[in-house]
Amino acid sequence: MRFTKDHEWVEVSGDVATIGITAYAAEQLGDVVFVEVPDVGKSVSAGDGLAVVESVKAASDVYAPVSGEVVEANGALGESPDTVNAAPEAAGWFAKVRLSDPAEVDKLMDRPAYEAFLATL
Amino acid sequence: MSETIAVDTPAEPVLKTTPLNAAHLAAGARMVPFAGYSMPVQYIDGVMKEHLWTREHAGLFDVSHMGQARLRGADPLAAFERLTPGDFKGLKAGRQRYSMLLNQAGGIVDDLMAARPDDDGLFVVVNGACKDGDYELMAAVLGPATPIQRLEDRALLALQGPEAAAVLAVHAPQIADMAFMDARAMTAFGVDAIVSRSGYTGEDGYEISVPAAAAPAVWATLLADERVRPIGLGARDSLRLEAGLPLYGHDLDETVSPVEGDLVFALSKRRRQAGDFPGAARILKELAGGAARTKVCLRILEGAPAREGAEVADEAGAVVGVVTSGGYSPCLKGGVALAFVPPALKAVGTKLKVIVRGKAQAAEVVASPFVPHRYVRKV
Numbered sequence: 001m002r003f004t005k006d007h008e009w010v011e012v013s014g015d016v017a018t019i020g021i022t023a024y025a026a027e028q029l030g031d032v033v034f035v036e037v038p039d040v041g042k043s044v045s046a047g048d049g050l051a052v053v054e055s056v057k058a059a060s061d062v063y064a065p066v067s068g069e070v071v072e073a074n075g076a077l078g079e080s081p082d083t084v085n086a087a088p089e090a091a092g093w094f095a096k097v098r099l100s101d102p103a104e105v106d107k108l109m110d111r112p113a114y115e116a117f118l119a120t121l
Numbered sequence: 122m123s124e125t126i127a128v129d130t131p132a133e134p135v136l137k138t139t140p141l142n143a144a145h146l147a148a149g150a151r152m153v154p155f156a157g158y159s160m161p162v163q164y165i166d167g168v169m170k171e172h173l174w175t176r177e178h179a180g181l182f183d184v185s186h187m188g189q190a191r192l193r194g195a196d197p198l199a200a201f202e203r204l205t206p207g208d209f210k211g212l213k214a215g216r217q218r219y220s221m222l223l224n225q226a227g228g229i230v231d232d233l234m235a236a237r238p239d240d241d242g243l244f245v246v247v248n249g250a251c252k253d254g255d256y257e258l259m260a261a262v263l264g265p266a267t268p269i270q271r272l273e274d275r276a277l278l279a280l281q282g283p284e285a286a287a288v289l290a291v292h293a294p295q296i297a298d299m300a301f302m303d304a305r306a307m308t309a310f311g312v313d314a315i316v317s318r319s320g321y322t323g324e325d326g327y328e329i330s331v332p333a334a335a336a337p338a339v340w341a342t343l344l345a346d347e348r349v350r351p352i353g354l355g356a357r358d359s360l361r362l363e364a365g366l367p368l369y370g371h372d373l374d375e376t377v378s379p380v381e382g383d384l385v386f387a388l389s390k391r392r393r394q395a396g397d398f399p400g401a402a403r404i405l406k407e408l409a410g411g412a413a414r415t416k417v418c419l420r421i422l423e424g425a426p427a428r429e430g431a432e433v434a435d436e437a438g439a440v441v442g443v444v445t446s447g448g449y450s451p452c453l454k455g456g457v458a459l460a461f462v463p464p465a466l467k468a469v470g471t472k473l474k475v476i477v478r479g480k481a482q483a484a485e486v487v488a489s490p491f492v493p494h495r496y497v498r499k500v
Binding site for chain 1: 425
């Protein structure tokens with residue numbers, strides 16, 4: 001799993017990256033009450049808005065850490081947005097993206113680097 | 122990931138703190154800038170649990186950022202009517218009234234509570250973000266005949282929820298016979314307190330003004346009761362929204378009249394007949410049916426919560442209004458919003474759309490409040 005400073009995570013299997021938000025981000029957001037996931041087929045560039053996650057208090061953008069085409073979205077979050085709190089780095093994923101530039105993944109932090117980054121916050 | 126809806130930005134580079142700052146930090150609060158103060162937006166429980174706890178038990182809020190002041194002088198009640206549309210000459214001892222400061226154009230400069238807790242003039246509580254301007258306006262309009270004393274050395278706590286009365290009665294048994302909007306100066310917690318049976322959550326509850334030095338002990342004493350938990354600004358906002366209560370700076374501002382803001386109840390009958398309050402020409406015209414817009418309560422029937430700034434459209438898709446505050450209702454488990462629409466679209470049941478991130482979502486005008494008030498009007 002790789003991480004961004006915006007608290008997204010990416011897990012790559014073959015040429016498809018699964019994307020979600022980290023446990024730290026989910027804890028900071030508080031209870032997630034609504035999730036908007038992207039349409040399958042949408043093209044995203046690294047840094048684009050990929051999803052929106054909402055707590056009671058606020059709406060937050062989730063950015064695509066990598067570029068590519070959305071091949072699957074986690075529709076289960078529509079019924080159960082609280083999965084983002086319960087399992088942020090597993091069942092609470094938002095979308096799967098077919099990588100157009102796999103080298104982008106290498107630029108992201110590994111877990112020790114992300115944890116070191118969290119320690120600075 | 123980043124928040125697209127930010128909390129209020131600090132008005133000053135250095136944030137002020139309330140007398141309860143250390144208690145908030147010790148309780149694990151997440152502090153944010155609000156009205157120039159560092160304030161707890163939530164504690165460890167988080168907004169959802171804090172909200173529901175207040176509806177079911179008792180929530181304790183630090184609202185010491187709000188402005189507390191005394192108006193004294195020869196006849197402070199009559200003087201206060203020069204700033205407001207309320208009947209303050211008729212305000213009985215021991216009672217409190219919701220009102221607003223008006224500008225000459227009939228816009229709301231701030232909304233406030235004004236009470237007669239004792240014989241010492243008028244006790245006024247105004248919004249923290251507005252207080253400096255409010256006091257300047259009061260001083261300019263009232264002049265030296267009605268001196269204003271800012272009570273900077275006092276803290277303000279709110280205890281809200283169905284168990285608030287039972288909790289407070291343990292420490293101040295004399296509060297039991299107060300009704301909604303009663304206000305009384307008393308000795309409570311061993312200090313001089315000003316207690317009103319009011320609040321801004323829609324629940325029964327009290328606001329308790331105490332000397333700043335005593336506030337940490339009062340806070341700790343109330344929190345020692347297992348029925349009480351500390352509640353941050355996040356839940357305070359979602360609670361007041363469910364109660365249909367406007368938030369100054371969002372639902373109300375200097376352009377919004379009391380008629381537009383659905384606050385006609387705060388326009389005294391005598392004052393309307395006399396037309397003797399700031400902006401009366403506009404406000405009386407609007408009362409006769411001339412308002413360009415009016416506040417409504419919207420249930421969001423599908424999709425994401427609609428938040429401040431979201432456009433409101435009619436069924437044909439034409440933009441007709443705007444959401445002034447909105448979010449997720451923990452009690453109704455869906456989106457709720459306050460919005461401005463043309464008066465022709467204000468009837469309960471009117472079908473509208475809210476535009477959230479480019480998508481038109483179904484919404485419906487509903488009666489205010491979203492969640493019933495539980496004020497104790499008679500005891």
